[in-house]
Amino acid sequence: MTATLESAVRHFRHRRRPSPYPLALVLVIAWTAMFLTVPHIRIGADLRQVALFAHLAALVLGFGAVLTLDWFGLMWILRRQTLTTLVRVAQVVHTPIWLGLAGLTLSGVLLAPNTSAPLTVVKLVAVLGVALNGLAAGKVQQRMLALDGATPPRRLLATSVLVATISQAGWWTAMLVGFLNAQD
Numbered sequence: 728m729t730a731t732l733e734s735a736v737r738h739f740r741h742r743r744r745p746s747p748y749p750l751a752l753v754l755v756i757a758w759t760a761m762f763l764t765v766p767h768i769r770i771g772a773d774l775r776q777v778a779l780f781a782h783l784a785a786l787v788l789g790f791g792a793v794l795t796l797d798w799f800g801l802m803w804i805l806r807r808q809t810l811t812t813l814v815r816v817a818q819v820v821h822t823p824i825w826l827g828l829a830g831l832t833l834s835g836v837l838l839a840p841n842t843s844a845p846l847t848v849v850k851l852v853a854v855l856g857v858a859l860n861g862l863a864a865g866k867v868q869q870r871m872l873a874l875d876g877a878t879p880p881r882r883l884l885a886t887s888v889l890v891a892t893i894s895q896a897g898w899w900t901a902m903l904v905g906f907l908n909a910q911d
Contacts, residue, residue, distance in 0.1 A: 747862035754862070758855045761832065765842055778837035785834060789827015790898050792820040797891055810879070814871045821868070828858060831901075840908070850904035857897035864890045 770778065799816040802808040832854065840847045867890050870883055879887070 747866060750862055751859055754855065754858050758851070758858070761836055762842055762851060765836055765840060768836060768839055770837055770839070774837065778834045782831060782834040782838060785827045785830025786902070787827075788823050789825075789831060790902070792823035792827060793894055793898055796820045796824075797895065800887075800891055809876070810871070810874070811876045814868065817864075817868045817871070821865070824861065828854070828861065844908070846904050846907060850901050850908070853897045853900040853904070857894060857901065860890060860893045860897060864894065 796817055799808055799813045803810060803813045835854075840851070842848065842851070863886075867883070867887050871879060871887070874883075
């Protein structure tokens with residue numbers, strides 16, 4: 728590597744990310760505002776079709792990136808990939824995951840979900856859980872990067888597994904409820 732690239736990699740590995748708590752508060756406030764606003768939004772059939780397409784495209788982007796990361800995590804557990812590779816994949820898919828989640832949220836608002844239906848509330852809580860869990864995942868990623876390829880402590884591994892499990896549970900719950908609601 729060139730000296731400049733090595734310096735950039737070192738800087739990225741050792742920089743401190745801001746605390747996730749203010750971001751978590753922003754997410755909760757935005758989610759609450761969305762939850763309270765959604766019942767009052769009305770759109771035409773043409774825009775609804777565009778919103779539905781955007782919703783599905785965002786699902787492919789965000790959940791596809793999550794599945795990619797979890798696949799590399801499984802390959803690492805099976806010793807078919809290195810921890811360094813897994814952490815690099817996590818860095819790469821971080822942006823598509825958040826873009827997908829943001830796209831799902833914005834397009835979902837336009838789809839006017841019935842927030843008085845219990846299943847819809849479950850879906851929306853799952854989406855909030857995925858977003859908050861994403862903040863925790865960022866902290867786990869930062870701690871993994873700091874290891875610089877060394878074997879992670881068991882507690883960090885357990886935290887990683889918990890974050891991945893919460894992520895999968897949230898994404899699959901939201902998808903299943905979305906599918907069930909689309910049947911009505």
